[in-house]
Amino acid sequence: MYLNPFRDFVKKVVSTGVSRKRRRSSPSRARKSDRNSRGPAPFTVAAEMCEARTMLSGPALITVAPNTGGFITNGSLQTTAPTQLTFTFSPSTSIINTPANLSNISVTRAGADHNLGTADDQAVAAGSIVVDTQNPNIVTLRFANSLVNDTYQIKVAGTLNSSTGFFNSQQNQTINFSVDFGAQVVSVVPQPVVRTEQLKIGGNAQSLDGQTIAVSMGGGTTVTFQLKNSSTASVVPPANTGVVYDPGDSTTVVAGKLAAAINTAATTNGNPLFNTLATPVTNAGNQIALTGAAFTADVRLSAAGLNVSNAATITDLDTFTVTAQNGTVRTFQFKDNTTPSLITPGNVGITYNPGASAATLTTAILSALNDPAAFGAGFAVQNGNGVKFAGNPAVVLGTANASFLTLVGGAQVADGALVPKNDVITVYFSKTELVKSLAEDPAFYQVLNTTDGSILQPTSVKYDNVGNTAVLKFAADLPTATFHVTIGAPR
Structure with a gap:
């Protein structure tokens, strides 16, 4: 034995x-x-x-320290956005220094609703995460980007491994904290240069009915104007500003009515366009010049419909792309049945035979638009040799011949001249809303001319809480000099 x-x-x-x-x-x-x-x-x-x-339980988390401010604890508030976090675990332990193991340490932000555990939570990207070579119980996580004002959650998974076993008896640990560092000045742009946008009204009374013209300034709230033929049953949604014209009105008359509506918005206190455009806004014939006070106007036009203008000029694999108001995008592609060409994967095919009439092509287009694989029933209806959209989607044509398809509407936008705004300073803030009454108080801002020591104050301030901007307008053009801008100046 x-x-x-x-x-x-x-x-x-x-x-x-x-x-x-x-x-x-x-x-x-x-x-x-x-x-x-x-x-x-x-x-x-x-x-x-x-x-x-x-029965070893592995290391415990002792502290989480940001590079600025005090320790992060559950429910704590950081008034300065940290760029890195240092995790200190139990002494005499060594965290396994591999990317896979260190991925057990993560940070999530709450997103738009500021509530953790909801669908819009976002992972916060780490620029690097390493174990300290001299103190292997310490891990440093550096963020790839600056943290924004939000609620955050640190998670250390129980699968984090070390020389003394898995973390916290293999139980996850989470720490919630918030970052709120208040509004900060991102940039200051003196004497901005803007471009005049030329809005041209074309088409006719029938094609213009339902056309929308959406105008916004500097990323601020959009104001949408909608043309309305007085003789039709078309409806202007409550959120839009209706511009009513008569069936016999010329495009010049329609342009004048639209210019008057835009001018009213730009001169009405409380309207998002108030004090953002050079006024009065007028028309010259069928054209309207929109010149921003500090920003180039962002003008977006809807396509009320799509017409088959010349069926004979269709080209195999022509496309048009439709973006619905809910953001859904579909690209439609025409396919000649007699050729070996292939529809691009992801596109919605519209097949045809050579010599197809405008009516036949219109029926095929309508069927494709209303197909469940595209936008579904009711998205468009037939309108002669074309289709009329139930909403106001954006349409981009990708046809070889411009005469094949045309957009219904008639309004066009073109870039005009550059205009310097020498009596303006634009201040860009971080995405923290300011108190409007303070942000629009001229005494909140001081501009020091470092050459002669004189102090300039704006005569008016336009604050936009959507674009996070403040436009400072002065009584005269700023002289050539070096200036120091103070924001939050005492009265």
Whole structure:
């Protein structure tokens, strides 16, 4: 038989322990047993040593420290956005330094609704995450981008491994904190140069009905104007500003009515376009010039419909792309049945035979638009040799011949001249809303001419909480000099 000294020793210890228990009835033996029991039996020591090794719980998280401010604890507020976090775990442990293991440390932000655990939560990208070579119980996470004002959650997964086992008995640990560093000045643009946008009204009374012209300035709130033929049953949604014209009105008359509506918006306090455009806004014939006070006007036109203007000029694999108001985008592609060409994967095919009439092509286009794979029933209806959209989607044509398809509407936008705004300074803030009454108080801003020491204050300020901008307008053009801008100046 194979001799195993360790096994025999353990067997002897166990046998001795059992025999002692069985002979406790004798007082003398009991006293011996008491003396022996003053120290733990060898098996007890061995068992306790084994138990200590098998019940290790791994390291605990001691602190999370940002590079600025105090320690991050659950529910804490950081008034300065940290660029890195330092995690300190239990001493005498070494965190396994591999990318896979360190991915068990992550940070998530709440997103638009500022509530964690919802669908719009976003992972915060780490620029790097490393274990300190001198102190392997310390891990440093550096963010790829600056943190914005939001609610955040740090998560250390229980699968984080170390030299002393898995983290926190393999239980996840989360710490929620917020960042709110208030509004900050991102940039200051003195004497901006803007471009005049030329809005031209074409088409006719029928094609213009339902056309929308959406105008916004500097990323601010959009104001949408909608042309309305007084003789039709078309409806202007409550959110839009209706511009009513008569069936016999010329494009010049329609342009004049639209210019008047835009001018009213630009001169009405409380309207998003108030004080953002050079006024009065007028028309010259069928054209309207829109010149921003500090920004180039962003003008977007809807396509009320699509006409097959010249069926004979269709080209195999012609396309048109439609973007619905809900953001859904579909590209439609024409396919000649007699050629070996292939529809581009992802596009919606519209097949035809050479010589197809405008009416036949219109039926095919309508069917494709209303197909469930595209936009679904009711998205468009037939309108002669063309289709009229139920909404006002954006349409981009990709046809070889411009005469094949034309957009219904008639309004066009073209870039005009550049215009310097020498009496303006534009301030861009971070995405933290300011108190409007303070942000539009001229005393909140001071412009120091470092050449002669004079102080300039704006005569008016236009603050936009959507675009996060403040436009400072002065009584005269700023002179050639070096200026120092103070924001939040005392009265």
